[in-house]
Amino acid sequence: MRRTSLALLFLFLASVPGLGGCRPAETPASDSRFRAGLLTPGPVSDAGWNAGAYEGLKAIEKELGAEVSHVQVKSPSEFEEQFRAYAAKGTDVCFGHGFEFQDAAARVAKEYPNTVFITTSGSRTAKNLAPIVFELEEATYLCGLAAGRMSKSAKAGMVSGVELPSIKSTFLAFEAGLRAGNPGARAVSVFTGSFEDVAGAKTATLALADQGCDFIFQNADAAALGVFRAAAERGIYTFGANKDQNALSPAILASAVIDMPRAFVEAARSVKEKKFTGAPIRYGLKSGVITFVWNPAVAGKVPAPVLDEIKQVEGRIARGELKVPRGDF
Amino acid sequence: MPGILETTLLLSVPLLLAAAGELVLERSGSLQIGMEGTMLTGAFVAFAIVHAGKSPGAGLWGAVAAGLLSGALFALFAIVLRADPILTGTAWNLLAAGSTAFGYELIAGKTGAVLELPSLPVVVMGLPWAGLAAFAFPVILHIFFSRTRPGLVLGAAGETPMAVRAQGYSVAGVRSLASLFSGALSGAGGAVLTLSISHTFVEGLTAGRGFLALGIVVFARWRPLALLPATLLVAGATALQYRLQAGGSTQIPYAVFIALPSLLSLAALAVATSRRGAPKALGTPAP
Amino acid sequence: MKRLFTGWSWIPWLTYGAAAGLSVALVLIAGGSPAASARALIESSVLSAPALGESLSRLTGILFSALAAVLAFRGGVLNIGIEGQFLMGGIAAAAIGPMTGLGAASMPLALLASALAGALACLPAAWLSESRGVPPVLSTILLNLVFAAAVTWAVRGPLRDPAGDYPQSRPIPDEQAISTMVPGTRITPAPFLALAAAAGLAVFLWKTSPGLKLRAAGDSPLAAKSAGLSDVKIRTWVFLGSGGLAGLGGGLEVLSVTRRLYDPFATGTGYSGIAAALLGATDPLGAILSSFFLAALGAGSRAMEREAGVPAAIATIIPALAVLAVLTHRAWRERGQ
Known part of the structure; x- marks a missing residue:
């Protein structure tokens, strides 16, 4: 027992990196900073x-x-x-x-x-x-609108890690945009349980593609690459979220961006x-902190009327003429 | 559902490799709960090697080497020095999580980057050759344990270590070899996860698969051949839960989906008719 | 032989040097200052009342988990499911207060419920062990994953705070919570309750006849059986008691620290407790020391991130290195004996 205590106490001192011998620590910055x-x-x-x-x-x-x-x-x-x-x-x-x-x-x-x-x-x-x-919802609504106008199957998927209100809220807005673009369209969401599980996000996207979804919205953080990869494999479109992820894959139609x-x-x-x-x-x-950015790599593939409509709706949202639904949180 | 079989097979590979390795280690009488850490190490090393411009094959072998090293470390602490295996495994999980996160930061930068990697070449059904090998292991191990002398000695080390010692074998030596094998396989499992499934690395990429593999060994009741159905069931349940969610069946809380593989393993144990128990000397120090 | 080892007894101490050296190297690679890191580590874990308060607030959960592990391991039950039992205790404590509407009186009730929930969380593993031959070490690991999912479900289902859509339980009101004793710090009675529990467990294990029987059964199940003790019964009680202690830790965590149930709730507290128990030689008093060591290391490593710019990844590695160093030292010493 005593040896153990001694060992632990000693360790506490020893584990302190470079207690002796190193130059003295810098004094904290002056209070004015x-x-x-x-x-x-x-x-x-x-x-x-x-x-x-x-x-x-x-x-x-x-x-x-x-x-x-x-x-x-x-x-x-x-x-x-x-x-x-x-x-x-x-x-x-x-x-x-x-x-x-x-x-x-x-x-x-x-x-x-x-x-x-x-x-x-x-x-x-x-x-x-x-x-x-x-209010990222304002940009994800536009993603949904684009998907609604362009989707052939009228089915879209949404992929994320953990079910959180901020995530569900972006899904809600995406779905509203989708319905605005095509009232008959519907969207389903898949949560993998982890923002790190790239394999899970990929599997989820493949499952959605097999259900006929040809547009996948994601808010999956680090696991997003799984979504991009699966979308590219199946030749369907997906979206970037939070950051401008357009350069990561030609399967990305546009990104909903926050300038944090x-x-x-x-x-x-x-x-x-x-x-x-x-x-x-x-x-x-x-404010310009939230933006909707088309992927330049797929610019030619978006029909001109859709480009025009998105631009017009974007203006209406910015002017406060159109209220985008968001979750209660 | 065209893709579900292929998805299930591919998702099975990392679990099967890790579980096959752990099964051998547990049959020898030792227990490593730090497979999550070893898989993560393998996943990261494969990423680092392929990102540096080497081939995916080189990444896989690098991960196997890293796994061997992890197995050697575990053997040194838990088998040779006889430190508590649970504690060693827990510390190893922490160490691997921290080291791989730090290594990733050194490669991808402080705020990370989305770095896509080339895949291992596909041989058949979307599987790389390492995947095919994974499905061969249960059969090979079955023959190893039932027909070969080393297999019998290894199994005896986990049941009656004193008798094995009396025959002149070093139980610690046998278990250390098993640990090396187990580490190599877990490392390979991590590499497949990176190179054939995720195509990238992020912090905590394994997302609990090491613990699932631990469950699969119990599920299979330490019988190599049973690893196949056990793994396929767990991986199939994972693939299926995404299908169910994608099908829009939102009545089931998603927490149930997350717990599904563990619940399945536990339920299988509860209703199992086989009376084969754990190796009798599991987790005891080598004499 | 023995003399040879005595003469070389300084060797094991090298492990600490190696651990410290590795830590310094990592901090340097990350571009940090080892001296500033060291200062942050010590200053923010023990050297002031607020700092001590942070270490103590971490101590409660770790020590209760450690006591749960000590009881289980002494009684021959490899309960690795302490994390899960801790979570179930947290769920119970978060459920009782808002549900009963008893005000301050609900606090003891919540603690009782959390202990009970922790004990109940052991039942599946106890049953699998005794009637299906599944080692608890494995079944409890699986149960940890299940109980983590239970938290995920609870905060989104029955326990969800109706105010807002966030997956968290309703807040514990001040009068039902365990509040600070020293203004400006987070020193609550909870860690002292843990210390009292440690003393109580020590008395039980070493000074009472049930404690003796328990240890006998744990040391050698066969001998105990032949002495007429029912080993199944003892193991089951040990399991329930261990789960109860872990659950109590989870309940106290909700009432004194987080004041709500969140998802994820405990990220490794139960595993830290197991480490503390083993580092403390599976002795309740040893567990106090090692739990405090791990708690202070936890608080200190966050301070290294905050004040010395050490990456979070390295702050994870350093405690693991410390544990490995202690392990190696102990193992080496025991080889010599």
Whole structure:
């Protein structure tokens, strides 16, 4: 027993990399420097949702000269811990990248009035707490509209990993767009249970293609390549989501894009310039943060009337003349 | 449903390879719950090699080598040094998850990139030759365990290790060899997942398949020939659940689909009529 | 022979050097500063009240899981399903509060329910083991996957918070939750409950007659059987008790830390508990120390990400290296004896 305890204590010291011998740690930056922190629910190497947030953080560092920091949280028990740690260190703005961060942000926001907490999606607000809401639905509606006009089978599929409201909401808008393009068309969704399971996303897409779907919308994050690959194999169309993924495959008809760096920098700037009010920050097609981008590689294959119609509907949404349905979350 | 058979066969390959390796290791009396980590390592190494411009075949062999190394590490800790196998496996899963994620970051950049890889050449039914080999393993292993002397010794190491020692064999040596074999197969399974199914690598690509393979070994009740139906059933259930969702049957909660393969394995155990149990010395240190 | 090993007794300590060296190398490859990482690791796990609060809030779940493992392993049951039992405890705690509407009185009820749920979660594995000969080590791993799916279902089905569409349970109101004792930190009574449970388990195992029988049955089932003890009965009780402890840990996690059930809920707490139990020599008191070690390492490794820019991937590797180092050291030492 005693040997074990000793071993553990010693290990605790020994596992500390380079405790002795290394140059002394840098002193923390002076308090005048603007500081931003980011919590992501998954790895930022996903080339999708989390990667976008990290790019946003780096943009804040570059454009606002901020000192930035990122942490990937593994479970909900860590949300509050990480918010507290950032607030206690005098972080000026702290982003929680997802709906699920709201509770913890609200609890910590009460205790640390000098830190602003921003969650990407959600509805909770306070003097120092607000969500950024990306209305990606406005662009996914356009994807659906294009699919509705072009689909021969009048059947479209939707693929994702975990069933989350933000995902279901983009599906809802896609389906509405699809019906607007072809009232007789219908869409089915498949969830694989994981945003990392590329094989699962591919299998799901093949299954949808076998059911006759000739357009597949996806919001599958890192697993999206499985969708692209399967669509290319079956000669059907798919869509890019969150980032401009058009270059990845000629099977991609268009991408529904969020310019996360711009949204993050704008939010952080409002905090830095003391203009933050605690009101939800919404970004749709009008703001230019959300865009619908045709894939140049398939430009010749889209009928001219469809191109015209999308352009026209895009304008109507941006002007607020057409309300795109979104989920209640 | 034209594609479901092909999909099932292809999805079976990584599971079958990993399960065949684990079966041999468990029959020898040791237990590696870190197959998820070994598969992930194989998947990543195959990705790294092919991404560097080598052929998919080279990627597969590289993954086998990485699997051998993983098997050697497990043998060193859990068999030679007699550390607890559960703890070794758990630490290995963490280590592999972290290392492959870090390696991926070094290759694809901090925010990742979608990197598509060339596939292993298809031989028949959408399967690469490694896939065909996977389907041969249950038969080969059946013959190995029932007809050959090394097979009998290996099996005895998991049932009556003292007797094996009395015959002059090193039980630790036998189990270490089994661990090498198991590692190589799990690594190959990861490579097939990367090269023939996913065509890319992402963090956590294996998505729990190592644990499924563990279940398949139990499902098959440690009988090599039973690996075939067990794997086909689990992979078929996976393929089928996508079909059911794609067919629009939304009445079933999707959590049921996720739990389906494990539930199936457990249900099969509950109703099994075979009384063949686990190797008697499973998880005990080598004498 | 023995002298030779005594003379070389410094060798095992090299494993720690190797683990630390590897960690430093990884941090350097990732472009981080080892010194800043080291400082973040220590400062943010033990060196201040808030930091200690974070380590302690991680301790609750890990220690209860570790105690569950100690009880099971001592009684000869290889329960690897602690993660799943922890999840079921979390589900129960999240269900009771909002459902009964008892206010503050529902808290003890929720804890009772979570212990019960954890115990019930063991029944399939116990039955498979005794009547079908399926080793618990394997059936419980499969059950972990099933119970994780149960959480996925619960937060989207019966427990879903009607306010909003997000897959999470209703929040636990303040009066039903276990709140902080020290303002500005997250130090709640929960980790102290875990410490008390550890002391209680130690007394039970070493000082009571049922504890003695349990250990006897665990050490040598055959001998216990011939001494007239029913090994099946003992193993079943051990299994249920172990699940109960794990479930209690899950319940406390909901009531004192997350205040809701989310999906995914516990990512590896149960497995960390098993590691802590084995590192602590399957002794409740040893488990306290090793659980705290793993909890502090968890809090500290996040701090390395936050404050020293170490990638999350490396923050995963370092605790694993630490566990392997302890394993190697122990194994090496035991070879010498």
